[in-house]
Amino acid sequence: MQILSHAIGERFSIGEDITLFIISVSGNNVRLGIEAPRHISVHRSEIYARIKNQLAGHLTIGPLSKR
Structure with missing residues (x-):
């Protein structure tokens, strides 16, 4: 497992096709955006x-x- 620290608005990639980005952090809740191919x-x-x-x-x- 890899543990990453990122701020709101920052992105990180998984392979070439998947990008996750931090939308918001509120207490123990984190909202993530995920961009991935439709398949x-x-x-x-x-x-x-x-x-x-x-x-x-x-x-x-x-x-x-x-x-």
């Missing part, structure tokens, strides 16, 4: 886990399971 999905970890469970055929409760 790369960007999700919070709990949402990504629900998507993986749905794709694997597991029962998921919540809005993602309604189609």
Whole structure:
């Protein structure tokens, strides 16, 4: 794991195609902006886990399971 310190407005890159930037910091909350190509999905970890469970055929409760 790499730990970085950045100020609001600063950016950092992941590879050639992904850029993260600090939008705001309020107490323990940090708002990030993420620029990535459309073919790369960007999700919070709990949402990504629900998507993986749905794709694997597991029962998921919540809005993602309604189609």
